[in-house]
Amino acid sequence: MSDSGSITALRRAAKRIVRSDRFRWLSAPARRVWYYWRTVGELKNVPLVLSALSGDMRQRTPAELIDLIFIRFDGMLRPFQNKHELQRFIERVAAIKPKTVVEIGTARGGSLFLLSCVSDPNARLVSIDLPAGLYGGGYPAWKGFIFRRFVGRSQTLHLIRGDSHKEATFDKTVNALNDSPVDVLFIDGDHSYEGVKKDYLRYRTLVRPGGLIVFHDILESKIDKDITVAPLWREIAHDYHTEEIVDSYDQGQFGIGILTAPQSWENRKANAA
Known part of the structure; x- marks a missing residue:
């Protein structure tokens, strides 16, 4: 093996x-x-990361940035993702220059860094992570010092260390957004069917019509049977307009799904009010 x-x-x-x-x-x-x-x-890699961030690292193309975080720093920032899928996802986000981003699942911080680089120069970013999470998350508190140096000078980053399923964590997220509608919601925390569904149903209420709700690991996993995002994604894809970013449907893991939030959700909220 x-x-x-x-x-x-x-x-x-x-x-x-x-x-x-x-x-x-x-x-x-x-x-x-x-x-x-x-x-x-x-x-041991912290000085190298800080040195890179102090230079022109953020000014590079998405492809160059992804190469950098996959190859350098002994994998300290490497996301648990397919490199080609990640590039297409980041390029998709770059096309809309989001002003507000919420990420569930900070993990090593690689995707957070990439999202900050392609967001609006004045963007507000919120990243949620469960300490000692089962799916690669749970960064130690000291790494928050590194993550806060990911963002641009005029961007705002809120790091929330807590369980995304808890009401207190959702409330912290709402407060951090300060009434700003979310342009991109990236769900990459709990990878169980029940856990992802909870995040999806709860946090989608924060996304503006036309905003993107992004799911990771939409393919059936041959590597880890505890990853059960695929059944939920099939349900969502059946009901809404979606996109899939998949390098190969035979790869047995990963895959990114993108749902464009429909106007009907906003109408439903308005009627409920």
Whole structure:
């Protein structure tokens, strides 16, 4: 088995243990060990990241930026995504220059950095992440210092560390938006059917008509059976106008789905009011 295959198998085993009632007492210490192990490996790259951010890094094309975060810094910022799909997604976002972006699932921060680079120079960005999340998220608090240097000088970034399913987290998001309608909502946190559906139904209320609601991992996963976004995506794609960004339908993981928020949602909210 390759190193990447071994790591994937280990992650899957860890998820099963953490979710099991029998081993629930292991959850907190296991996640703390993961935090510390990852932090030791990443701290050595902090000076390199800060140096790159102080230069002209943000001025590069989406393709150049993606190459950079996939190749440099020992993967510290590398997203859990297909590189070609990510580029097409970022180019799609760049075409509308969003003024307000909400991301659920900060993880390593790579997608947050890319979104900030292609958003409006005065954009407001909100990124939500669950500490010790099961799907690659849960960045340590010290990384917030790095993430805050991702954004442009006139952009605003709000980092919310909490469970996106909790009412308190949603309220923090609403407060951070300050009545600004969301142009791009990127859902990439909880990857279970139930979890993604909760995020979708709750946070879509913040998206303007014509805004983009973006889902990651819309393909059936052959790598991790706990990733069950695909069934929800099929339901959504059946009911609404959607786009799919997929490198290959045989790849067995990843895939990005884009839903354009319909005007009917706004009409429904107005009638309810």
